[in-house]
Ligand SMILES: Cc1cc2nc3c(=O)[nH]c(=O)nc-3n(C[C@H](O)[C@H](O)[C@H](O)COP(=O)(O)OP(=O)(O)OC[C@H]3O[C@@H](n4cnc5c(N)ncnc54)[C@H](O)[C@@H]3O)c2cc1C
């Protein structure tokens with residue numbers, strides 16, 4: 001078996017997700033190469049070369065791969081996929097954007113959001129917002145898979161893989177980058193944080209999200225939100241946790257003013273410990289919370305911050 | 309230009325699903341079905357583009373069993389002009405759906421194809437991207453804003469780090485995210501009118517597409533159930549439990 005992992009980048013640096021995808025590749029077994037594609041990505045390639053279990057890092061460093069637009073990235077993967085039995089990427093917005101193009105052009109199916117490996121051709125994936133887990137077997141010669149990172153513990157970084165330049169340059173006249181508005185935050189990224197505190201519609205407005213800041217500072221937590229809070233414009237879209245937002249599984253998840261709709265639960269119910277703060281003692285979130293505190297968040301949050 | 313919208317019949321998003329006792333699949337007998345919420349957003353966007361004069365015709369298409377015509381009628385009631393039903397009782401996977409949609413694109417030559425970013429049943433999030441690859445058209449996925457400007461379209465995408473705007477040449481493929489628009493409800497007169505709008509029925513064979521896939525479903529299980537824990541009476545008790553019982557502080 002021979003596996004190609006597409007590295008995730010965040011502002012040109014290697015993103016934490018890649019170490020989880022390499023762990024999934026190890027669970028499949030075989031030689032593992034990592035593809036780092038972008039513009040000015042040498043540092044990311046060096047970081048990828050340190051990941052345990054990686055034999056070779058292939059670097060496609062060219063302006064056409066800047067911002068990892070789907071069309072050139074898909075074309076690059078099609079060029080490189082020959083000889084591999086599996087191509088993996090994380091189920092990030094980049095992996096989801098690019099990998100189905102490879103699958104379609106190779107005339108194979110894609111398995112999305114895989115969270116468990118049974119064997120080299122049999123995998124577990126969530127369906128219906130995680131309310132069922134399907135075991136699926138693929139008889140395609142090339143297996144194209146996106147990985148749900150919470151399903152695999154990250155590999156360490158004491159490796160020393162070789163780094164090799166890829167000189168494939170593809171054309172792209174169909175799509176171009178216009179601009180990006182990236183959230184700037186000193187907090188850990190939602191997907192990798194050990195503690196997450198999320199606010200819902202109960203927060204009332206965007207300003208009130210400041211009530212979560214002090215607590216997040218003390219706990220080193222990332223801040224998340226429900227869809228209702230994002231739709232209402234309290235906070236930006238990158239904070240949405242849930243079936244159609246980000247999937248998190250921290251050691252501690254604190255849900256504040258969130259009712260606990262199945263679509264929200266889908267994104268956080270694999271957290272180790274869940275705390276719910278809600279004024280409605282019948283809110284469904286309490287059915288999954290290890291510790292529930294019934295009361296007004298506007299009284300509870302300041303008290304919690306001062307006592308932590 | 310024409311806009312093609314792909315809509316999928318799925319379980320209603322409010323329904324809590326159950327796994328069949330023999331673990332062969334999810335039990336969908338007598339379960340309420342509806343249009344996939346992301347497809348509702350896709351229809352709405354197409355209809356708004358027509359109302360703005362950008363589009364001349366909106367065509368809704370679905371791949372699925374006979375009953376999926378309900379969702380096409382919904383799309384027609386919401387403002388689509390005509391519909392195409394590609395009828396199959398087989399489990400049509402994303403790749404097969406994308407191949408069928410690619411044939412429809414070839415036939416209809418739309419300026420824009422709008423799909424949902426994911427279907428809430430299989431949660432695959434791949435059909436639009438596959439369609440883009442197969443037709444050789446550019447893609448703007450997870451769209452929260454779509455602005456057609458001459459022979460280009462600017463698409464603002466919800467990405468993990470925030471928002472990204474890209475420019476695509478037309479024709480192009482767009483998949484919708486939650487914040488693109490708020491779909492309207494169909495009004496009774498429009499539901500009545502929709503019954504008279506044209507709806508073509510085809511089969512995958514008409515397009516020469518094989519629906520069978522190389523992926524087989526071995527079993528379906530319920531995830532580990534999470535049990536509710538305890539209610540604590542105060543912030544002090546909460547902190548104490550988190551420190552001494554759960555040991556996460
Ligand atoms: C296709 C689709 C995809 C979706 N994807 C997602 C997703 O990815 N993520 C997601 O989160 N949702 C998603 N949803 C939406 C989901 O169904 C719910 O609507 C949403 O999660 C509700 O958000 P909420 O809990 O913040 O709001 P509400 O359900 O309105 O709950 C607010 C809660 O705050 C409590 N509250 C109010 N005031 C206070 C106070 N002062 N003190 C304490 N508690 C208070 C209330 O008791 C209530 O329980 C999706 C829906 C659809 C249809």
Ligand SMILES: Cc1cc2nc3c(=O)[nH]c(=O)nc-3n(C[C@H](O)[C@H](O)[C@H](O)COP(=O)(O)OP(=O)(O)OC[C@H]3O[C@@H](n4cnc5c(N)ncnc54)[C@H](O)[C@@H]3O)c2cc1C
Pocket residue numbers: 134136314315316317333344346347350369370371372398399400401402403405422423424425426427428429430431432433434435436523525
């Ligand atoms: C394990 C497993 C079990 C399955 N079981 C069943 C089953 O019991 N019954 C069954 O009918 N199918 C079943 N399927 C097929 C499944 O519904 C297909 O995978 C699906 O049609 C295409 O993928 P998706 O909807 O997840 O695509 P996504 O990529 O998540 O969908 C994105 C968008 O593509 C468009 N789209 C997707 N499908 C269609 C369609 N059929 N027609 C028009 N537009 C569409 C919509 O705009 C949608 O919003 C199963 C698939 C798998 C993998």
